[in-house]
Amino acid sequence: MSVRAAVPEVPGRPGPGVPAEGGEVRVTGTTWAMAARVFAENRLAIAGVVFVVMVFLFCFLGPLLYRTNQINTDIANITQPPSPAHLLGTDNVGYDLLGRLMVGGQTSLEIGLTAAILATTFGVLWGAIAGFIGGWLDQLMMRIVDSMLAIPTLFLLLVLAAMFVPSLPMLVFIVALVAWLTPARLIRGETLSLRTREYVDAVRVMGGTDARIVVRHIIPNTIGTIMVNATFQVADAIIVIASLSFLGLGVPPPATNWGGMLSDGVGYTFAGYWWLVYPAGLLIVLTVVAFNLIGDAMRDAFEVRLQKR
């Protein structure tokens, strides 16, 4: 596929390669180059990217440099304040807190990313197929989405988490099961307008199948929406997992996540054990803010209009 075909056209604004009013041709580079330029100008977004990279290094490389025992509890050393032996102290069963933040962060990020990828892939395919084929199938597929959307996320998640023992893969699955609805709706909406484009007719004239049109032409043209939504989904998933942990239906020990650490820690607020509360809480907030900033900037860069946010 040529690069030019991937340029999404913004209504009311001629895209590159499209003759503008008056006949002059404006070519300013590919979508990606333009998007990258707009994105790079957003200092907050760059800060977000830097922070996310640092968090990933902290969670996945950190344990190699700062070795702690995250399997066995250490009852003799519980709720120790920060000291040279335990840089951020220990928690209520004696785990080193800094090490625990790394391990818990791995879980939070893994769930967030995997759920976002799963949900986005499925939601995009669902929405593109429904929008492209249209008719009664579209009605049926979108009423299914609407029905699931009618059940508030947290309620559906709690029912599912109560029914199935929440192991890590199960949690990812449950979160994704609820999260695919938004991309499905968004992509369906875009597909409705994209399927009437001339290049779709062109592919058809050249003998391209429906599957080829959807996978090679419709979906690549919605890439902006997809990426923006996926970014927000990572942020949402981290919060959702935290809320589930607080409600008592998170990952079972000895595994943990930031949300679980925070909700365990807040029980000790009044004992003055600040290190059990604020490091985990701040990491959640800052990571979610970072992903939201990146998402906002990408939305500006790709000029995506989402119904939400």
Add this chain to the structure above:
Amino acid sequence: MLAFLVRRLLQSLAVIFGVTVITFVLTRMLPGGVARAILGPRASPAEIAAFNHENGFDLPGWQQYLFYVQQLLHGNLGFSYRLNESVGGLLGDHLPKTVLLLGVATLIALGVAIPLGVLQAVRRNRVEDYFFTSVSFALYSMPAFWIALILIQIFASPPLNLLAPIGPQGPISTYLEPDQLTALILPVASLALVTIALFSRYMRSSMLDNLVMDYVRTARAKGVSNAGVLYRHVLRNALIPIVTLLGLSLPGIFGGALITEAIFNYPGMGFLFWDSARTRDYPVLLGVTFVVAVATVVGNLLADLFYAVVDPRVRIAE
């Protein structure tokens, strides 16, 4: 307008039908089936078979579904074996309290978020705007339970000790008594804070969208004062999307209520739901899920209809 109304009504009915299918399928997906969930792990196979026969669970799936829908249409949402009360009866106690909590919190949130959004839009890219945008961004990115717990830590513990850390526990008729009223402050405040963060972001961008519209230039050209343009023209148009937002964010607000009620032991529907999730009380879980879903659908429908009434473009575009 009538065609629009009929189409939206039919769509909503289809969605509610879809919800019944989902809750039905969820019941059938219970590990070990409904009988195992209700009779417990020690029930003998004979007891389970008897229970299944008595409740029609040995019938074909479609017959069971029809029976389920028939029960729903008669207002029978299920029976909690744990609390020995019908789900409908339980909701009668808990639902009004949640409606009260949601209603008050949402009204307060609107009352704060709308002026805040206007202020941010008018003073855009100045100190005030940056400040409030950052605050709402941070609140928006915080787990709701942490916000509530920070409020408890500030207002309901030493040294301030101003408010109660648990919500009112009496029947709803006693809520106007002074101690019950003060107990209501923190649950309402923590739910409202999260909602304000969301609404003010929207209000700001909705105002900004409208400020660049042609009608603003026209009004200015006709000599309307700045305040006149802002309040008579821009604000009125900027409020329209907020109505849709209100409908769209209903599921989110329900979720927020669940967390708030769980933290403050506020005996509303969310608390009932949470309690049932921990004790695996499936009839209550599914009954409440159905009610919440219907409430969401009705809320969205009302928002859409209101939108169509105030903004004729919607009807024409449909």
